[in-house]
Amino acid sequence: MRNPLSPTAVLGGVIESDYLRSLLVGTVGAVVLLGVLGIAFPDSVFGDFSGIVFSTSTGASTARLAAPIVLAGLGGIFAEKSGVINIGLEGLLIISAFISVYAASVVGVGNTVLGIPALGVAFLAGIAASTFLAAVFAVVCIEFKADQIIAGLAVWLIALGLAPFMSTVFFGGVNTPNLGVSVGWHYSATLVLLATVGSWWLLNQTAFGKHLRAAGENPKALDTVGVSVSKVRYAGVLLSGVLSGVGGSALALSIGQFVGSGETMVQGKGFIAIVAYLFGNYNPIGTLGAGVLFAGLDAMQIRLQQLGYAVPDTLVQTIPYVVVIVVLALVGRTQIPEAAGEHYETED
C-alpha cells in the first residue's frame, strides 16, 4: 500500500485532478513563454511585460493583493464544504480591515498590550470582528434557517455601511489617517502559505475535514452516525470568519490605512475570493493558485498604468469573473457540495 504521507502521494493528492494539473501547467507555461519572449525582445511590449512580471515590486504587490483573496477564499471553502454558502466574505474583509486599523490606532503604534505589539493586537482585533460577524451570519442561517444568499448579502451591506461610518465617527472621515507603519509583504505571503497548507491538512487529513464534507454532501448520513450537523456547520462558518479576518487585516495593515470611500479598499476582493475557490475546485492549493493569478493580473495592471500603457483597470478587474464563467461553462468540473445552501433539520 502506498504511504499517504510520502511526498509523491501528497503531491498526487494536491494535484489530484486533470483539471488542476492543466490549470497549473497552463499558468506556468504562459509565464515561462512571457519570460522567454521578454529576454529575446527586451525592447518590445513583451520586454515591458516580462519586466513587470518578474520585478520584485510586482511580486510584492501581488502578495499584498493576494492575501485577502486567498485567505477569504480558503474561508469560503470551509463554509461551503459544510453546506453554508457564505457570499458575505466581502463584508468580513471590510469589517476586519477597518477594525484592525482602528485597534492599531487605539493602542498606538509602538505600544504593546500584554506584551503583544500594536500590529499583533490589530490582527487579533480584525480577526475577532470578522469572526463575530460570521457568527451572527451562522446563527441566522443555521439556527433561524434564513436564506443563505440573502443573509450573506446582508453581511456585506452591513460592513459596507458600518466601516466607513465608524471611520467617520472615530476619525472624522471615511478614510482613516495612515498609521505610518505597515506590515511587509513577506508577512502576507507567509500567512497565505501557512493558511493554505493548514487548510489543506484540515480538509484532507483530519476527522473534522471528513465531517465537514459529509455535512455538505449528505448531512443526514452524518447525523445518523451521531455527529451534530449544526456544530460542524457552525465550525465551518466561523473558520471562514477567522480566515477572512486575517485576510482583511493583512490588506489594511500592509498599507497602514483603511480606505472607506466607494467600495472601500477591499474593492470586491471578497467576491473574487468566491471565484478563486470555485476556480480552484474547493482545493486550497487551487485556491492559492487562482488567488495569486488574479492578484498578479491586478498588480500588473497597476504597473502597466504607471508605465504609461492605457489599460482600462475596470476591464482588468472583470477578468476573474469572465474566467470563472468560462471555466464553469466549458469545463464544468467544479464540484459544488450536494447539500450546499440547504437547511438541515434533525427529525424526531
Next chain:
Amino acid sequence: MNPAVHMDGITKRFPGVVANDDVDLAVERGSVHALLGENGAGKTTLMNVLYGLYEPTEGTVRLDGEPQSFDSPRDAIDAGVGMIHQHFMLVDPMTVWENVVLGNEPTTWGGLRVDREAAREAVVELSERYGFDVDPDAKIADISVGEQQRVEILKALYRGADVLIMDEPTAVLTPQEVEELYGVFDELTEQGKTIIFISHKLGEALSAADEITVLRDGVNVGTVASGDVTREELAEMMVGREVLMDPATSPQDAGDTVLEVTDLCVDDDRGVEVVSDLSFRLRGGEILGVAGVDGNGQSQLVEAITGLRDAASGDVRYRGESMVGKTRRHRIDRGMAFIPEDRQERGLVMSYDLVENGILGSQHDPPFARGGRLDWGASRGHAESVIEQYDVRPPDADAEAESLSGGNQQKFIVGREFERDPELVVATHPTRGVDIGSTEFLHDRLLELRSEGKAVLLVSSKLDEVQGLSDRLAVMHGGSFTGVVDPSTVTEEEIGLLMAGESLDDDSVEGAALHDDAGDGIDGSTAGGEEVDA
C-alpha cells in the same frame, strides 16, 4: 437464555393515533426475524422505538435481558443496535472506508490526522470476516446498490452492532442482489448477529426469516416460525381477511385502442437505456398491470408516456395521435390523468394548500381559469368535493399539503386526477402508504373507471394489487416485458420467475393472456424477445 431483543408491551401513541398497541416481540440471538405487515401497520414505528428514535409511551425494551432506555439513536448504537435505513445514509463522493468510519474515525498524532491505515484495515478485516466483496477505496457513487447496502451493514458492524435492523432491505435490490443479501444474512447469523428486517413481502419473509411477526393496525397478530406457515395463512394474518382479492373484475369488452406504445426506448438520467424496444397496446375498458422489481425501467416508461421524459426512440400514440414532442399540457387537455410515483416531488406542491393543489394541471381550464385569472371560489368548491368524496383527512381545504399524512396526500392526488374525467389513467403505486380501507375504495374507483370504458395503466410493486385488478399483467425486467400473463391463472411463483428475468416455458399460462389479445393486444416482439405464436 435471554432473547437478544425483547420488547415487552410496547405502546406508542402519537397525537390522535396509536401506532403500536401493546406489542411484544422476542428475537433469539443468531436468528433472522421478519417484521411483516402492510404499510401503516406500525412496523417502522416499532423499530424506531428499538433504535432509540422514539421513546415508547409504555413498555420496555430489553437487550440480552438488560432493560434499556434509549434517548437517541446514539444510545442504541452504543448498546449494539444498528439500523440500516431503506434510503442509504452514505456520502456519495467519499470512499467506502471513509463512509464506514464516519463519525468514529481512528486518529493519530493526537487527533490531528485520520489514521487511514487503521481505518482501511478495520474495514478490510470486517468485510473479509463476513465474506463481503467490497473495495474499501471505491467511491460510493461508483458502486452498485447492493454493494452500498453492504457498506451500510459494515457501518453498523464497525460500530459494534449485534442486532441489525433493516428497513425493507430488498426494495431497491435486483433479484440476484436479494439472493446475495440472504447469503449475507447467513454469514451474519453464523457469527452470532441478530437480524430483524421490516418487510411487506410474503415471499421474502418466508424465504429469509427464521421467525415472522405479523403486525396489523399497530397490533401484534402473531409470531410464527417460517417453516410452519403457508403464504396464504400469512397473507390472511397481514390483511385480516381472505386475501385473494375479490375478483370483482367482471369480464368486460375492451374498446378502442387508447394507448399504443411502439418500439419505445428510454434512457435514464445517466444516459443508460433502461426501457428497450417496448411495445404494447392498451384499450378502453382495460386495466394493464405492470409488475416488477423497482428500478427495472417502470419509472422511465411511465415518464415517457406522460411526457416527463423524452423517449430516445419509438412512438407513443394516445387516442390515435403521436405524443412524441407533445407537452404535458397537451396530454392533460386530451384527458390523460397521472398519479405519480413520488407524490411529494411531483404530485403536490407541499407548501400550497389543498385549494391550490386541487387545480394543479387544470389551472388553464374553466371553470378554474376565467379571463386570465383564477376563480378561487370554483377552486375551493372543487377541492372540497375531492376531500369529501375521497375521504381526505383532515377535511380542511385550507390545510397545506405538507401537513397531511402520506396516505391522505395520496388520496387527494388520486381524487384530483380521477375527477378530471380522464380517458387514460397512468397510475404508479396508487395505494402506496394508504390504509387498507382507503385502498379498497381506490381500487373500486379504478374498477369503476374501467367499467366506464376508460383505460388504466397500473404500475405497482404490490403484487396482489396488480394481480387483483388487472385484465392483463405485464412483468417488467431489465427494461422489457419478460411476459404478459393472465392474472387470474398465473401463480405468484411464475410472476416471481418473470420478475427475475426468466421466461416461462409453460404455455398454458402464457397462452391464456396472449391468445386472448391475439392481433390487437401485444405483438410477439414485445414479450421480451420471446417467441409468441398466436
